[in-house]
Amino acid sequence: MSNDNRQEAAARPPSGSASLIPPPDATAPVRHPDAPAPGELLGSHYEHCFGCGGLQPHGLHLEARAREGVRVTAEFTVRPAHQGAPGLAHGGVLATALDETLGSLNWLLRVIAVTGRLETDFVRPVPVDSVLHLDAEVNAVAGRKIYCSAVGRIGSPEGPVAVRASALFIEVKVDHFIDNGRSEEIQAVMADPDQVRRTRAFEVNP
């Protein structure tokens, strides 16, 4: 793709499917009063998470930071292990980085929500060793449905747009994990006071 065409593609709004358009009764997202302050690192919601877990040796080790409003930013360094084509990031890995950044918005709403739908535009190839600057925000909320979007730029927060995502997250109760997760890991997190504290940080009425 030529540079001109790339800029045009980057400027184009994502062509989301109908289920990603907030319904007329959707409301503006509300930042929870106890949300981490703007600039604060959010930490990991689960130490073994592939996206953000510090104890996950195969993971992306994404570190997200709270911003004003219901917005987060994160940085992801593309490593040789993330290649799809020679020297270029795998699209699925980039989608994971977007998914994780969008998932971090949970901290600001103080709800637990999982990805229901994630649509991704890959606008520009991302070379190995690049730092992808991710920026995500909640656009609207309708009941349990959280409409959000994210963009990833190469090299700096003002760098060229490489990826965009639109997503629908669905609020769930903690039982979602207890009922569906493998019992080995569920028992381990329930026995870990640190993890219980982390999970409580998402719930208004735990």
Ligand SMILES: CCCCCCCC/C=C\CCCCCCCC(=O)SCCNC(=O)CCNC(=O)[C@H](O)C(C)(C)COP(=O)(O)OP(=O)(O)OC[C@H]1O[C@@H](n2cnc3c(N)ncnc32)[C@H](O)[C@@H]1OP(=O)(O)O
């Ligand atoms: C003690 C243990 C503690 C452990 C806790 C650890 C800490 C946790 C903290 C924080 C976790 C954050 C993790 C972030 C990680 C990054 C994000 C991910 O990758 S998450 C993983 C990938 N996603 C999934 O695995 C979802 C799998 N899907 C499901 O489980 C269900 O489908 C679910 C929950 C999404 C919805 O199921 P329903 O039965 O609850 O609800 P229904 O009625 O189907 O949907 C509700 C509304 O949403 C719409 N909806 C649902 N899915 C949709 C879709 N795919 N597209 C469009 N609309 C959808 C429906 O049409 C419905 O809309 P209408 O209310 O009728 O208007």
